[in-house]
Amino acid sequence: MNAIAAMLPEWAKQSLRQLGNAVRAVPYRGLGRFCPVCGKSSSRFRRFGIVPREDAECAHCGAFERHLLLWLFLSEKTDLFDGRPKTMLHVAPEPCLEPRLRKRLGGGYVTADLFSPRAMVKMDISDIHYGDQSFDLIYCSHVFEHVPDDRRAMREFFRVLKDEGWAILLVPIESDRTFEDPSIVDPKARLEAFGQEDHVRRYGADYVERLRDAGFTVQVSKVEDLANGEETVTMGLTPASGEIYYCTK
Numbered sequence: 001m002n003a004i005a006a007m008l009p010e011w012a013k014q015s016l017r018q019l020g021n022a023v024r025a026v027p028y029r030g031l032g033r034f035c036p037v038c039g040k041s042s043s044r045f046r047r048f049g050i051v052p053r054e055d056a057e058c059a060h061c062g063a064f065e066r067h068l069l070l071w072l073f074l075s076e077k078t079d080l081f082d083g084r085p086k087t088m089l090h091v092a093p094e095p096c097l098e099p100r101l102r103k104r105l106g107g108g109y110v111t112a113d114l115f116s117p118r119a120m121v122k123m124d125i126s127d128i129h130y131g132d133q134s135f136d137l138i139y140c141s142h143v144f145e146h147v148p149d150d151r152r153a154m155r156e157f158f159r160v161l162k163d164e165g166w167a168i169l170l171v172p173i174e175s176d177r178t179f180e181d182p183s184i185v186d187p188k189a190r191l192e193a194f195g196q197e198d199h200v201r202r203y204g205a206d207y208v209e210r211l212r213d214a215g216f217t218v219q220v221s222k223v224e225d226l227a228n229g230e231e232t233v234t235m236g237l238t239p240a241s242g243e244i245y246y247c248t249k
Helices: 002-006 010-028 065-077 098-108 150-160 187-194 207-213 230-234
Strands: 046-048 053-057 088-091 109-113 135-141 161-170 173-175 201-204 217-221 244-248
Touching: 065 161, 065 244, 088 098, 098 109, 135 150, 150 161, 150 207, 187 201, 207 217, 207 244
Parallel strands: 088 109, 088 135, 135 161, 173 201
Antiparallel strands: 046 053, 161 244, 217 244
């Protein structure tokens, strides 16, 4: 069955995903939660995670806590949805975001991934095959922790971003200082050291310094900068939502 599904065109896969989400959302009917990504309400969000988190995933579109904060930021703090033509590079596109961004941006929207066949372009972000200043916007979330040379990837994003453009580059912050050790290559050892078998580092609060070293000016926004009180509960904004790293030249 999975092999047959893989042969379907992308529009058909998207329709199947939407149908599956609709069926799974039935037990969550209600008004206690509101997803800013899909604009739908539910009684609660679904439990999700390797270490399960309560109220972690929208029952309708599958958005996680970080996606909820991101969409709120995009809507309130950027020019993404002002209707003007833009070119956007979206790395490792999430199913909850991709169709919505594609609909808004049309032909200017480019998805990229090193492995996923769903992406429009196969891309190693450490060696981007686009010219200087190719994109108005770049969004890359929870990818750098998989990339051996993340500093080079950051410089590549800086290079292909237009002078007046902006990028949102997100990573999980899990310690006070970034820890990496290139000698750790065994998956089990990486799981123990970095929290996941395919991670190559744990980022700390000094992540911002790496972005600045690549040339970016960085503005950090937290949950409390975008919502407060009951809003944070209703929209599922928690510490797991992380922070927004808004990068400009």
